[in-house]
Amino acid sequence: MKTRITELFGIEHPIIQGGMHYVGFAELAAAVSNAGGLGIITGLTQKTPEDLANEIAKCNDLTDKPFGVNLTFLPTVTSPDYPGYLKAIIEGGVRIVETAGRNPEPYLPYLKDAGIKVIHKCTSVRHSLKAESIGCDAVSVDGFECGGHPGEDDIPNMILLPRAAEELSIPFVASGGMADGRSLVAALALGADGMNMGTRFIATQEAPVHPRVKEAIVGASELDTRLVMRPLRNTERVLNNSAAERLLEKERTLGADLKFEDIIDEVAGVYPRIMMDGDMEAGVWSCGMVVGLIHDIPTVQELIDRIMGEANALISDRLAGLTAVS
Numbered sequence: 171m172k173t174r175i176t177e178l179f180g181i182e183h184p185i186i187q188g189g190m191h192y193v194g195f196a197e198l199a200a201a202v203s204n205a206g207g208l209g210i211i212t213g214l215t216q217k218t219p220e221d222l223a224n225e226i227a228k229c230n231d232l233t234d235k236p237f238g239v240n241l242t243f244l245p246t247v248t249s250p251d252y253p254g255y256l257k258a259i260i261e262g263g264v265r266i267v268e269t270a271g272r273n274p275e276p277y278l279p280y281l282k283d284a285g286i287k288v289i290h291k292c293t294s295v296r297h298s299l300k301a302e303s304i305g306c307d308a309v310s311v312d313g314f315e316c317g318g319h320p321g322e323d324d325i326p327n328m329i330l331l332p333r334a335a336e337e338l339s340i341p342f343v344a345s346g347g348m349a350d351g352r353s354l355v356a357a358l359a360l361g362a363d364g365m366n367m368g369t370r371f372i373a374t375q376e377a378p379v380h381p382r383v384k385e386a387i388v389g390a391s392e393l394d395t396r397l398v399m400r401p402l403r404n405t406e407r408v409l410n411n412s413a414a415e416r417l418l419e420k421e422r423t424l425g426a427d428l429k430f431e432d433i434i435d436e437v438a439g440v441y442p443r444i445m446m447d448g449d450m451e452a453g454v455w456s457c458g459m460v461v462g463l464i465h466d467i468p469t470v471q472e473l474i475d476r477i478m479g480e481a482n483a484l485i486s487d488r489l490a491g492l493t494a495v496s
């Protein structure tokens with residue numbers, strides 16, 4: 171399938187694996203890229219720029235297809251060494267960067283000078299237009315359904331994507347709630363040039379996370395996510411567990427007085443314990459509503475082949491059949 175996104179990134183299928191903390195390691199990124207999508211290493215999961223350089227080198231050993239690195243500019247307790255990470259990306263020969271969180275403008279010149287294509291993740295049309303105006307090559311439009319940080323506007327993709335299509339000139343992918351061939355065809359119909367998936371890629375053989383994380387995804391329904399940290403204007407969609415319930419109880423009790431320090435036990439440094447040790451109650455972890463559509467743990471190749479098979483059949487059989495004159 172050829173779209174503006176496959177052309178821009180030199181990939182076979184318009185499917186991107188979004189950056190995911192403690193999930194987006196070289197093994198997963200390479201598997202996605204080898205299957206014809208765009209795999210992405212999560213920059214900040216690597217503790218130092220040197221670690222990121224090693225992860226990029228590892229990915230280069232595992233695939234000769236294009237892959238990207240995610241750089242997330244979110245409020246963190248201590249500010250990461252962004253210039254160091256950028257240097258590792260540029261020197262590692264990475265051609266694509268997914269930025270997310272705050273405005274990436276201060277770092278864009280370094281990326282552009284190195285010939286790197288930038289896709290910025292946005293949760294609103296106004297942020298997407300801003301990304302376009304500062305020179306990003308594409309955007310990933312993250313709807314209210316998404317796992318992770320959906321922003322504060324709460325606009326689902328059924329509205330957000332066609333609104334983005336109305337306003338944007340640069341290519342964009344649909345992100346949030348995407349799982350299968352139906353998602354891809356719907357995303358294309360709504361004006362996107364492809365799709366970005368997070369949660370779906372965690373439940374794959376190659377995702378280097380504890381089996382209990384994959385089982386939790388397969389076992390959950392679309393009713394099982396919660397929005398936390400809304401009072402801090404840092405809303406995150408997570409899978410419900412005892413930590414999420416405790417956090418929400420603190421939000422109810424403390425109201426407007428809630429501070430980040432009050433919920434530090436539930437959110438800070440919990441990802442390694444969940445993703446690597448499989449301690450599923452250690453804290454809150456991002457997960458999308460799409461969890462209700464995930465029923466198996468295929469290989470990445472099987473997943474991507476299935477999505478493309480379904481999408482092609484939907485377009486040429488079901489949709490073409492509906493318009494055929496009898």
Ligand SMILES: Cc1cc2nc3c(=O)[nH]c(=O)nc-3n(C[C@H](O)[C@H](O)[C@H](O)COP(=O)(O)O)c2cc1C
Binds near residue numbers: 345347
């Ligand atoms: C466990 C997990 C961790 C994530 N970590 C990050 C991250 O570090 N940086 C980022 O930009 N997005 C992160 N995301 C968001 C994904 O890249 C993607 O935008 C989102 O999952 C799309 O929604 P979906 O889960 O419905 O597919 C994360 C998502 C999940 C599920």
